[in-house]
Amino acid sequence: TQLLEQSPQFLSIQEGENLTVYCNSSSVFSSLQWYRQEPGEGPVLLVTVVTGGEVKKLKRLTFQFGDARKDSSLHITAAQPGDTGLYLCAGPPNSGYALNFGKGTSLLVTP
Amino acid sequence: GAGVSQSPSNKVTEKGKDVELRCDPISGHTALYWYRQSLGQGLEFLIYFQGNSAPDKSGLPSDRFSAERTGGSVSTLTIQRTQQEDSAVYLCASSLRAGVHEAFFGQGTRLTVV
DSSP: OOOOEEEOSEEEEETTOOEEEEEEOSSOOSOEEEEEEOTTSOOEEEEEEOSTTOEEEETTEEEEEOTTSSEEEEEESSOOGGGOEEEEEEEOOSSSSOOEEOOOEEEEEEO | OOSOEEEOSEEEEOTTOOEEEEEEOOTTOOEEEEEEEOTTOOEEEEEEEETTSOOBOTTOOSTTEEEEEGGGSOEEEEEOSOOGGGOEEEEEEEESSTTOOOOEEOOOEEEEEO
16 A cells, blocks of 8 residues: 655644645655545545656645656645635556555644 | 435444444446554455355455345345454445546444444
């Protein structure tokens, strides 16, 4: 199993602050995905990064895929309470089809 | 439907009883996955269906767990003789086809075994 380690596990910040969360592995992935999960809901796909060194922006969210395709980061600028949720990274396996998920970063943004 | 639909949303059952969880994937999606999410844990893969191919059951934790997918659409996850450690949120997801890894999740079924 290709493990994905996410850090930090928990993050509590105030509205307007910036933050970065990380997803690391010792394995190379062909792509990595980021999902956000709100309480009582299933995860929702935010972005897929495919190319080493790739940077994708989604409004105030910036996603980066490491050059070696072993890690990824998510940076949020000027966090808002609506950003609160569990952020999960996931990658496809070398064999089979089921995505490998990290344990997630639980983010709380207070007004 | 427009999204992945799961039922029931919540299920409380007594230890030793059997439960069935249902998943209705997005129309046209041939790949379907079941995951389990326990408090403080990531998503644990249970089983994967792709079209009419034999399912990948490698994630099922015991022989009390089984799943089927009828007609390439609706799937049912069955847990027999439930145990307290089975308490978790069971998530179903679908994707367009094998190898297309963008997964669309349902809202999950929260199972509580008392």
